[in-house]
Amino acid sequence: MHVLLSGIVGSTAYGLAHAGSDLDRLGLFAVPTEELHGLHRPAESQVTSRPDRTMHEAAKWCRLALGCNPTATELAWLPTELYERRTPLGDELIGIRASFLSAGAVRGAYLGYAAQQVRKLRSRAERGPLDEEARRRSEKHARHVLRLLRQGTGLHRTGTLEVRLPDPAAIRAEAVRMVADPTVGETRLARAEQEFSKPGVLPEYPDERAAEAWLRRVRAAFY
CATH class of the missing domain: 3.30.460 (Beta Polymerase; domain 2)
Known part of the structure; x- marks a missing residue:
C-alpha cells in the first residue's frame, strides 16, 4: 500500500x-x-x-x-x-x-444526511424516554447533524470546508436540547434549507x- x-x-x-x-x-x-x-x-x-x-x-x-x-x-x-x-x-x-465540489452534490450530501438524522431523532423521541446509552448515542448523532449543517452551508456560501468548528461547546449544548426537543433540529434544518436556497459560490458541476x-x-x- x-x-x-x-x-x-x-x-x-x-x-x-x-x-x-x-x-x-x-x-x-x-x-x-x-x-x-x-x-x-x-x-x-x-x-x-x-x-x-x-x-x-x-x-x-x-x-x-x-x-x-x-x-x-x-x-x-x-x-x-x-x-x-x-x-x-x-x-x-x-x-x-x-x-x-459542486452545488448539488454538497446540498445532497450534507443536507440530505442531516435531514435523515433529524427524522431518526424525531422517531426515537416519539417512542418514549431514552435510557442513558440511547441518549448518549442520540446526542452524538445530533452533534453531527449540527456539524454537517454548519459545514454544508459554509461550503455553499464560501466554497471552503471548515473542518474544525469554532464553537464546539455551543454545538454540544444545542445537541442536548435537540435530543430533548426534536423541533430544535427541525428548525435548524429549515434554516439550512433556506441558506441553500440562496445563491452560492459553488459551480453546478465539479x-x-x-x-x-x-x-x-x-x-x-x-x-
Missing part, C-alpha cells in the same frame, strides 16, 4: 471529542498500477479497528469526493497539524480540492478534468 495522504478525522478534527472518544483515521492510497490490469481488481477500501482506520484507493476516494461525501471530502481540508502523512501527490490533491489528471499522475508514478 502506497499511502499518499492520511490524517486524523472525525470528532477530534471537529473539536467535538471528549475523554472517551475514539481516534478516527482516514487516508488514501495507490495500488501498483499493474494490479489494475489483471483479472481481479484489488480492494478499493481497507477498514480496520483498534486503531479505527479507513483507507480508500485513490480512484475510489476521487469518486467519493466528486459526490461530496462529507467524510471523504474532509481529508483534503484538514488543519495542517492533523495530517499524519503527506506526500507530494497528496499535496497536489489538496491543491485541487475545490475542483471536487471539475472532473482535474481529478482525472491527478489520478493519471498517480498511475504513472506507480507503474
